[in-house]
Amino acid sequence: xxxxxxxxxxxxxxxxxxxxxxxxxxxxxxxxxxxxxxxxxxxxxxxxxxxxxxxxxxxxxxxxxxxxxxxxxxxxxxxxxxxxxxxxxxxxxxxxxxxxxxxxxxxxxxxxxxxxxxxxxxxxxxxxxxxxxxxxxxxxxxxxxxxxxxxxxxxxxxxxxxxxxxxxxxxxxxxxxxxxxxxxxxxxxxxxxxxxxxxxxxxxxxxxxxxxxxxxxxxxxxxxxxxxxxxxxxxxxxxxxxxxxxxxxxxxxxxxxxxxxxxxxxxxxxxxxxxxxxxxxxxxxxxxxxxxxxxxxxxxxxxxxxxxxxxxxxxxxxx
Amino acid sequence: xxxxxxxxxxxxxxxxxxxxxxxxxxxxxxxxxxxxxxxxxxxxxxxxxxxxxxxxxxxxxxxxxxxxxxxxxxxxxxxxxxxxxxxxxxxxxxxxxxxxxxxxxxxxxxxxxxxxxxxxxxxxxxxxxxxxxxxxxxxxxxxxxxxxxxxxxxxxxxxxxxxxxxxxxxxxxxxxxxxxxxxxxxxxxxxxxxxxxxxxxxxxxxxxxxxxxxxxxxxxxxxxxxxxxxxxxxxxxxxxxxxxxxxxxxxxxxxxxxxxxxxxxxxxxxxxxxxxxxxxxxxxxxxxxxxxxxxxxxxxxxxxxxxxxxxxxxxxxxx
Amino acid sequence: xxxxxxxxxxxxxxxxxxxxxxxxxxxxxxxxxxxxxxxxxxxxxxxxxxxxxxxxxxxxxxxxxxxxxxxxxxxxxxxxxxxxxxxxxxxxxxxxxxxxxxxxxxxxxxxxxxxxxxxxxxxxxxxxxxxxxxxxxxxxxxxxxxxxxxxxxxxxxxxxxxxxxxxxxxxxxxxxxxxxxxxxxxxxxxxxxxxxxxxxxxxxxxxxxxxxxxxxxxxxxxxxxxxxxxxxxxxxxxxxxxxxxxxxxxxxxxxxxxxxxxxxxxxxxxxxxxxxxxxxxxxxxxxxxxxxxxxxxxxxxxxxxxxxxxxxxxxxxxx
Numbered sequence: 001x002x003x004x005x006x007x008x009x010x011x012x013x014x015x016x017x018x019x020x021x022x023x024x025x026x027x028x029x030x031x032x033x034x035x036x037x038x039x040x041x042x043x044x045x046x047x048x049x050x051x052x053x054x055x056x057x058x059x060x061x062x063x064x065x066x067x068x069x070x071x072x073x074x075x076x077x078x079x080x081x082x083x084x085x086x087x088x089x090x091x092x093x094x095x096x097x098x099x100x101x102x103x104x105x106x107x108x109x110x111x112x113x114x115x116x117x118x119x120x121x122x123x124x125x126x127x128x129x130x131x132x133x134x135x136x137x138x139x140x141x142x143x144x145x146x147x148x149x150x151x152x153x154x155x156x157x158x159x160x161x162x163x164x165x166x167x168x169x170x171x172x173x174x175x176x177x178x179x180x181x182x183x184x185x186x187x188x189x190x191x192x193x194x195x196x197x198x199x200x201x202x203x204x205x206x207x208x209x210x211x212x213x214x215x216x217x218x219x220x221x222x223x224x225x226x227x228x229x230x231x232x233x234x235x236x237x238x239x240x241x242x243x244x245x246x247x248x249x250x251x252x253x254x255x256x257x258x259x260x261x262x263x264x265x266x267x268x269x270x271x272x273x274x275x276x277x278x279x280x281x282x283x284x285x286x287x288x289x290x291x292x293x294x295x296x297x298x299x300x301x302x303x304x305x306x307x308x309x310x311x312x313x314x315x316x317x318x319x
Numbered sequence: 320x321x322x323x324x325x326x327x328x329x330x331x332x333x334x335x336x337x338x339x340x341x342x343x344x345x346x347x348x349x350x351x352x353x354x355x356x357x358x359x360x361x362x363x364x365x366x367x368x369x370x371x372x373x374x375x376x377x378x379x380x381x382x383x384x385x386x387x388x389x390x391x392x393x394x395x396x397x398x399x400x401x402x403x404x405x406x407x408x409x410x411x412x413x414x415x416x417x418x419x420x421x422x423x424x425x426x427x428x429x430x431x432x433x434x435x436x437x438x439x440x441x442x443x444x445x446x447x448x449x450x451x452x453x454x455x456x457x458x459x460x461x462x463x464x465x466x467x468x469x470x471x472x473x474x475x476x477x478x479x480x481x482x483x484x485x486x487x488x489x490x491x492x493x494x495x496x497x498x499x500x501x502x503x504x505x506x507x508x509x510x511x512x513x514x515x516x517x518x519x520x521x522x523x524x525x526x527x528x529x530x531x532x533x534x535x536x537x538x539x540x541x542x543x544x545x546x547x548x549x550x551x552x553x554x555x556x557x558x559x560x561x562x563x564x565x566x567x568x569x570x571x572x573x574x575x576x577x578x579x580x581x582x583x584x585x586x587x588x589x590x591x592x593x594x595x596x597x598x599x600x601x602x603x604x605x606x607x608x609x610x611x612x613x614x615x616x617x618x619x620x621x622x623x624x625x626x627x628x629x630x631x632x633x634x635x636x637x638x
Numbered sequence: 639x640x641x642x643x644x645x646x647x648x649x650x651x652x653x654x655x656x657x658x659x660x661x662x663x664x665x666x667x668x669x670x671x672x673x674x675x676x677x678x679x680x681x682x683x684x685x686x687x688x689x690x691x692x693x694x695x696x697x698x699x700x701x702x703x704x705x706x707x708x709x710x711x712x713x714x715x716x717x718x719x720x721x722x723x724x725x726x727x728x729x730x731x732x733x734x735x736x737x738x739x740x741x742x743x744x745x746x747x748x749x750x751x752x753x754x755x756x757x758x759x760x761x762x763x764x765x766x767x768x769x770x771x772x773x774x775x776x777x778x779x780x781x782x783x784x785x786x787x788x789x790x791x792x793x794x795x796x797x798x799x800x801x802x803x804x805x806x807x808x809x810x811x812x813x814x815x816x817x818x819x820x821x822x823x824x825x826x827x828x829x830x831x832x833x834x835x836x837x838x839x840x841x842x843x844x845x846x847x848x849x850x851x852x853x854x855x856x857x858x859x860x861x862x863x864x865x866x867x868x869x870x871x872x873x874x875x876x877x878x879x880x881x882x883x884x885x886x887x888x889x890x891x892x893x894x895x896x897x898x899x900x901x902x903x904x905x906x907x908x909x910x911x912x913x914x915x916x917x918x919x920x921x922x923x924x925x926x927x928x929x930x931x932x933x934x935x936x937x938x939x940x941x942x943x944x945x946x947x948x949x950x951x952x953x954x955x956x957x
Contacts, residue, residue: 051392
């Protein structure tokens, strides 16, 4: 694996999921792989789980870790080509990426969507520019349109918890007062569509009208606008808020009836609740659901360590 | 030791002090204890000594260290139960603590008093919520009402420097223009009362009227409102400013006569000056005292490494 | 080597350059030197290359690394002696340096010029106070008037890339709209004057009138105010902007004709372009130069790792 930017970089998804589960059982068996190697983790945005779990996974593999809050520890990076650099951005990504690539064997990057300019966000400038100029593997720690380490952790979690061969997985939009990126939802669709294609899950998406995700992500997933109907027989209810893609970055509704409660769980087939965290309690999902045995959110977050370890192991093997 | 939140978590104080002194002599003999284990250090507030000394102690013990500035690297945490999370706090401590507890074998936390609401501060919400939900040992790196790693370092320092079996230790309030927490003073009282009870010190507290500390901390310590009288025959003068507990969080006086000078040292029995640092020179204590052989402040700060190492070793042994 | 504050701390420059080149070939042969030792890296200012390369070099040598953003992670430090500390600076460097020196075996410090008060900047208060009070070796990670790790990397880069025994090296001022420190230019003069003295380079400086550097740095270097004339026959063109030393901290001109373009390269003897980065493209130097084989900027930045490793190795050997 030379980069981990999206599902397209995964050649064998089943093997990658299994590798994560193996790491969970035996975290320290591959420590020789990272010896005298360094991963640099660049955060253009805040992080808790990603920061901790990626660092932990790297250390499990014997890697040195250098973490940097770009902009805070350093300065703004210019991503556009050919410009006269007279703004507040003091360094061009061409230099920054190439230089960091000389110090680090792998670079992980978090850079959220700005939610102002859909075209700009969806061309994934930060990831692509780093991939172009760094000359070392790039790991997506959540980009403008994707969060593949989360999606891999989600796959691991579903594999662990499923009670039937082909569980029904429902992605549901949840209400929120702030506009959030589509990255987690996009990525989840991308990965679940692959799992559906291989017959491992049945995948359904439910959201209010106006919250349709980008066609290249939602693909052939079945859309059901009626949440109650979508939840019928669900084995996994995967909650997430996102802002509108069509009315880009806007909050079109905060309808509280879309929040997940125990009534929704009862409508499902003894369904499990998943959410990537952070989650706003009683706004997006009730305390009762989160504090019940139906909730997988902690296990799902814990699996972030193992999804990162599976990916870093693949990359280290290819260095 | 399953947590280190306060003196109540210490079963054998003499042994813990000795363990710190042993670590100072042989820092690296217990490196196997931390192998493949990780401590997460969460800072809700600024830190210099605590950040460096705890990290150093952890590395001496072979631990991996992950440091995070909560709020700056991540986002605000909701501590209250049952609320609708529509504020600026994006994550609940129930999730944050449980998840960090999945990545880390031990969690250290610094979270100062807000000094706005006494009841809130004194219920130690951050420490108690993390202790409740993390499922791994919690180490207090200074909380709203206590700073036990400082108090342990203070005990080690007094043991090293004492010239008589039962030295007289005087905690004195010092003037300051800003309202500071009571944590260090509270904790020092708690630990010195224990040392007085076992016959290891004589303990006296002196401060202006209105600066009485909380009864549960000051306990049966002797209060002398006249600083000169309190200093007579003192072997250790422990300086600290704190804001009022009764008029909560207020600065009632800045009376410069409470600052410690060489006149005060002369009044003592060739006394040593202690302060937890940072200390504002010539506001709380004179250059002459700090730059004289009477000052123990550097040794005291250096002993923070060994108090942290003693505590982390106890915890690692119990994992 | 007991400190690395400036060239004056280097006893054998040829050997130090060679040591850096050796580290580049065999990075991990001296890992025993840093075992159970810790370097603290204190950043009073932003950093990318210095932060990453110093950390990497330290890890190559087996050192533990603790990084701290002073002021952000901690609080402001008072540098003046004898003051009453009633400002926003909560701790005196006397305590901070002495304490950090108890936790760390080596301390690296970055502290830029304020550019408000020439006398203050040029007395190098931060470096000198830490060197005075820390009791452990101090490494200059760019100070008010010098950037010696950069200069050493520059020497390594020139040695690697030179095609004749005594290449002509030209330091040229570049235009910029913001006032920048003189540190890199000062330091480059200091080191190149030494290289010129030993017959290893011919050294020329070119800049607009009013941008004369401090006499103690520019020394006997030849000044040519006509940039075109200075570039004739140049093997290395070293670009850098700096604000005026005589009209301290001021931007006297932004004349774009001083930017380096391919016309300048053609005027040289197939010259190589160097710059310490970050560099503002098309403001200080054209895309065409930076993206051509004439540019050494990435290799020069990569050599920061090896200059840091050479210096840290010298210091570790003397501990």
